[in-house]
Amino acid sequence: MSSQPSETKAARVTSFDVAERAGVNQSTVSRALAGSPQVTPATRERVLAVARELGYTVDQRASGLRTGRTDTVAVVILQGPEDKAPSGNPFYFELLGSICEAASARGLETLVSLQSEEGRLSGDYVKRGQADGTIVIGSARHSSAWTYFQQLQRSTGNLAFWGSPFDDARWVRSDNHGGGRIATSHLLDRGYRKIAFVGPLGTGPGQFAERFSGYRDALAERGAQPIEASSYPDGDRKSQGYHAARDMIERDGSIDAFFAASDRLAFGVLDYLKEIGRDVPEDVGIVGFDGMSAGTISSPPLTTVAPDLAKAAEALLRMAIDGEASVTQRVKVRLIERASVRPT
Amino acid sequence: MSSQPSETKAARVTSFDVAERAGVNQSTVSRALAGSPQVTPATRERVLAVARELGYTVDQRASGLRTGRTDTVAVVILQGPEDKAPSGNPFYFELLGSICEAASARGLETLVSLQSEEGRLSGDYVKRGQADGTIVIGSARHSSAWTYFQQLQRSTGNLAFWGSPFDDARWVRSDNHGGGRIATSHLLDRGYRKIAFVGPLGTGPGQFAERFSGYRDALAERGAQPIEASSYPDGDRKSQGYHAARDMIERDGSIDAFFAASDRLAFGVLDYLKEIGRDVPEDVGIVGFDGMSAGTISSPPLTTVAPDLAKAAEALLRMAIDGEASVTQRVKVRLIERASVRPT
Structure with missing residues (x-):
């Protein structure tokens, strides 16, 4: 050597x-x-x-001091105790991958910081000359962290959010309502009649509530009523989905479909249905939300609503780097048909 | 607003x-x-x-110019056309998550760059004053990229590799030989007798060859012969695993187990076995390699050999940041028992 x-x-x-x-x-x-x-x-x-x-x-530091630019975007990923690496929340890392690609296409580097509510929160990357803008990604469950970043956004530009529970913030979100409608209409079109919604709403993310409202509206158009599975706030999402499905089926065995507010919840629903020997998609249909690549591995592969992550990444960069202000943006979603819903 | x-x-x-x-x-x-x-x-x-x-x-730039430190580690993730985000190679992102955590514990930020052979390669982060060290992660398939980084490592310190095909580089790897032994012995212990190896070896990663040698040695100790499934270099790993398993079973229907050199290969093997109605683990056992969290979602959940990613991250940081030179490091692996191998 x-x-x-x-x-x-x-x-x-x-x-x-x-x-x-x-x-x-x-x-x-x-x-x-x-x-x-x-x-x-x-x-x-x-x-x-x-x-x-x-x-x-x-030397980029010297050059940056002259030009005032760092050509870097900072990405803060908020993690709860249940989201720890290496398992983490794979959805965030899929979004991170899209941000890295979109940043690279603009000639920007990406500075990544994993932060948790318990640890030290920091979004001062622009002020410290380490980035030209900051993107914060996380689930709405990390409420004290979001409060910190929301206050920071009030005093500074160049901050963009994915997953913030605050409506009066500069954020990018999926078309959650549209996605809930698409998932529910798809299940109705394929002949399922009693479709339960899985996903904690009370203390949970605003995004889940938006998905629920799309589900409710699609049902209402066909004269059907929403059926909300019980929430299990403890454990990881998969375990929450498992318990919600068990509770729901024990309460009403005639449930023939689930719309789960996230893919990880849906994986738990799949687990429970396998355990009790219900055939998916013949007996029970399931649609998830997020378009996670892990859904290609489940049995059967999971039909899901997928946000356009490339577009999401571009919108977040425009907000964080170009300082596109006072706007919130929705990115389009589409149904990825795999095999957890029966064919026509 | x-x-x-x-x-x-x-x-x-x-x-x-x-x-x-x-x-x-x-x-x-x-x-x-x-x-x-x-x-x-x-x-x-x-x-x-x-x-x-x-x-x-x-201002960290000004401070960095004075102190000569950036308190940042750069991580380059090499991607092939088949590894594109958002699906990407989830294993790299699990390792990235561990590096971000280990870096944060040392008070370091993490600068992430997705690079591909077709695009512009760059590892000059230290020279440009953007990082104190650089970690390169990728599969050995990206051979021209590794040649570039290998040359860079000859002229500079503070570069550490995961996945490099070059033995005379400063890298961290799994105990691949040990992992191959553990997986194979586990299958033998559970009564499987004809265990095929799935994973391209010829043009493939040195890591796969190391896993194969552990498999071969464990078989030899019990007087058994290795059975190598055909390689399918095209397509993604899952598709390669599917085709290798199909070819193997068509060639010899009495194969009763597979050791797949990566979890994604194993997911393809599972797909094929499901398609032909073989019960896993009753008829056929499978062990993968990587410890990917997606293995909890497959049906049945995948038994796998998992490297200690936290230790891997720490070793990579010591090499990249502290300039620990002239050494290669192996991190321990352990068997994660899920449900693709029958119980005793």
Whole structure:
């Protein structure tokens, strides 16, 4: 092994070294690298050649102090005790992946911070010169954390939220109401008649309540009544879904479909139905929400409502980086048909 | 909405503002905030109080230029066309989550960059003053990308790899050989007799070859021969596993177990067995590798070999940040028993 960790620092090349070797002033090096028209093409070429030869790279901190930009977006992921890595909440990491891709397409780096209510919360990345904007992702359950970020948003721009329970914030959300309608109409179209809703509403996310309202409206159009499964606020989402389904079926064995407010809730419903030997989709249909890739692995693969994460990422970046203010944005959702709903 | 995106910049408070209000020199403010003993406790208290009052925060870029530290670790995730977000390779994001947690515990931020062979590769984060070290995560399939990072590691320290195909690099890996042994012995202990190995070896990752050698050695100890399923290099891992299992069973219907070199391969094997009506675990047992949380959702839930991701993250940080050189590290693995292997 020839690599030596200290090599880089010892060999660190500055713009002054480039200037000396190229026979110009340091300020000319800066101008040449910035593409300034004050530098002749010949000089620029010479400076670039020397910079390459010496392995000179621009220090982004110094450059950032001059330009006022960091070309970085900070992403805060709020985690509860039940969302700990490595299992985490895979949906957040799928959204994070989309944000990294969208950021990269704009020439931005992504600074990721996992934070929890119990730990130290921080959204000061712009003020500290570490980012040009900050995106906060999390479930509405982390209420004290959201209160902190909501206050921060009042005193600063360049903050965008996914999952905030506050309506008067700058956020991006799924078209939750539309998604609830799509899921419910799909189940009705495929002949299911008693469709129960699974998802804690009382203390839970506003997003779940929005999905519920779409479900309720789709039922009302066909003269049907909503059936709300009991909430189990404890445990992870999968366990909540399992208990809600068990309670529901024990209460009314004629339930023939579930609309679960998240895919992880739906996985728990699937578990319970398998346990009691109900065939999905023949006896009971299920639609989830989130479009998680894990839904391709469940048995049967889960039909789900998927938000357009690429569009969500772009909208969050516009809000956080470009400072698009005073707006809330909904991203479109679509039904991904897998195999937990019977075919026509 | 009262928030105005430009508010922060307009109101930006500098150390000179703090100095003026506190009635000291700017250099005293810097020393006070850095905890210098040259400043009396009383002055330090006054400076801190004024800084709080004015909402002054230290600009990390300027601070970094002074201290030479960024308190940031860069993580490059290599993606192939088949690993695109949002589905991505969930294992990398589980490892990323562990790195973010371990970094946070050390007071470090995490800068994430998704890169692909087709796109521009970059690992110059330390040189550009954006990170104190860089971790590269990816599968060995991205061979031209690994060649780039391998060359970079020769000329610089503070680079650590997960997934590199090069043995003479500074990397952290799972105890792949041990994991292959554990998986295979477990299947033998539970009475399976004809255990096939699923995972492309020829052009594939060194890690898969290491898992295969553990499998082969465990069989040899009991006088059994390895049975290698055909490789399907195209498609995603799940599809590769499906085709390998189909080919294997069509070739030899008496195969009664599979050790798959990754969980995603195992999910494809499960799919094929379900399709032909073989009961898992009664007729056929399966063990995967990676400990992915998605394995709790498959039917049946997947028994798997899990690397200790928290330890892996710590080892990668020691290599990347502390410049722990000339070493390669193995992290321990353990068997997570779920339900794809029959009970004793």
